[in-house]
Amino acid sequence: MGFLSKLFGTKQEEEETMTKLNIGIILGSTREGRVSPQVGAWVKEVADKRGDANYTVIDIADYKLPLLGEAGADASGAAAWSEIIAAQDGFIFIVQEYNHSITGSLKNALDYLRDEWNNKAAGIVSYGSVGGARAAEHLRGILGELLVADVRVHPALSLFNDFENGSDFKPQAVQEDSVNQMLDQLIPWSKALFTIR
Ligand SMILES: Cc1cc2nc3c(=O)[nH]c(=O)nc-3n(C[C@H](O)[C@H](O)[C@H](O)COP(=O)(O)O)c2cc1C
Numbered sequence: 001m002g003f004l005s006k007l008f009g010t011k012q013e014e015e016e017t018m019t020k021l022n023i024g025i026i027l028g029s030t031r032e033g034r035v036s037p038q039v040g041a042w043v044k045e046v047a048d049k050r051g052d053a054n055y056t057v058i059d060i061a062d063y064k065l066p067l068l069g070e071a072g073a074d075a076s077g078a079a080a081w082s083e084i085i086a087a088q089d090g091f092i093f094i095v096q097e098y099n100h101s102i103t104g105s106l107k108n109a110l111d112y113l114r115d116e117w118n119n120k121a122a123g124i125v126s127y128g129s130v131g132g133a134r135a136a137e138h139l140r141g142i143l144g145e146l147l148v149a150d151v152r153v154h155p156a157l158s159l160f161n162d163f164e165n166g167s168d169f170k171p172q173a174v175q176e177d178s179v180n181q182m183l184d185q186l187i188p189w190s191k192a193l194f195t196i197r
Contacts, residue, residue, distance in 0.1 A: 021053040021190050024088040028106035029096045030061040035127075038169035039157065040094045043125055046179045047092075052187055055092075058084055060109045068111045078112060085116040090123075090190030091148070092182075097128030097135035102142075110142060118147040119197050121189035123182040124154050127163075131156025149193065151185035153178065 025043055027036040040057045047055040063081040066073030095102055110117070122143060126132025133156055143150045155178035157163075162171045 021089040021187065021194070022087055023047070023053045023055050023090045023092060023186070023190065024058045024085065025055060025092045025094060026106075026109075027057065027059045027061070027094050029094075029098075029103050030059075030105040033167075034096075035163065035167055035169060036094050036096060039125065039127060042169065042171060043092055043094065043179055046176050047183060050180070050183060052183075053090075053190075056088075058088075060105050063109070065105075065109055065112060068108055081109065082113055082116055085113055088120065089194055090121045090186055092123045092125060092186070093139060095124055095126040095132055095135050095139055097126065097130075097132040100134040101138045102135045106139075107142070110146065114146065117143075119193050120147075121149045121151065121186055121193055123151050123186040125157070125179065125182070126154065127157035127159060129159050131158055149189055151182060151189060153182040153185055155179050155182055 025040050025047070027034075027040045029036040037057075037059070040059075044055050044057055047053070060081075063077035064074070065077055065081060066075055093106070095106070098104075124136045124139060126136040128135060136154055136156070140150050155175055157171060157175060159166045162169065162175060164170050
């Protein structure tokens with residue numbers, strides 16, 4: 001039994017894992033007390049049931065990225081940030097609405113890289129008082145510049161109907177269908193774009 005077989009189980013499981021797309025679920029918020037880890041874990045749970053890709057939660061906070069170009073700042077996490085994004089074939093952005101847009105942390109993390117994002121697909125799962133819709137639309141404009149093809153279906157979670165007290169994530173049943181419909185678009189687009197990289 002090879003090293004990878006020990007990690008993944010049978011040879012067949014090993015081959016499936018190696019040939020599947022890698023889809024990164026990116027948590028857009030980094031503040032203390034944020035709800036994005038709950039949303040990201042739920043999206044991963046829904047996605048993993050499909051077995052059609054390797055889904056990984058990627059937490060921007062783990063990379064401790066200072067503001068891009070900040071003088072004297074420790075940017076030692078930038079290399080690992082580049083490496084993890086380069087390893088993905090597609091993305092699911094977990095987007096929260098801050099002042100009608102995306103968070104500063106997500107914008108900063110996007111600005112750090114260029115080639116690593118290019119020619120990949122993305123889906124957006126957002127939340128806010130109106131489903132994070134305004135932030136999601138801002139993100140689409142940014143993704144266009146980064147050559148990321150964002151799919152149409154957009155699960156939009158309400159702080160009032162999908163959370164209790166705005167903090168305990170309890171998604172309505174219909175939201176799982178919405179995530180699956182988004183993934184039905186994201187997976188083929190991620191496969192298609194793989195062919196031109
Ligand atoms: C600085 C800030 C600005 C916000 N602005 C908006 C807003 O414009 N629209 C909205 O629907 N919610 C807004 N909210 C509420 C957030 O969407 C809500 O707190 C959400 O839980 C934030 O995501 P997080 O917990 O992952 O950080 C704002 C929250 C913060 C912290």
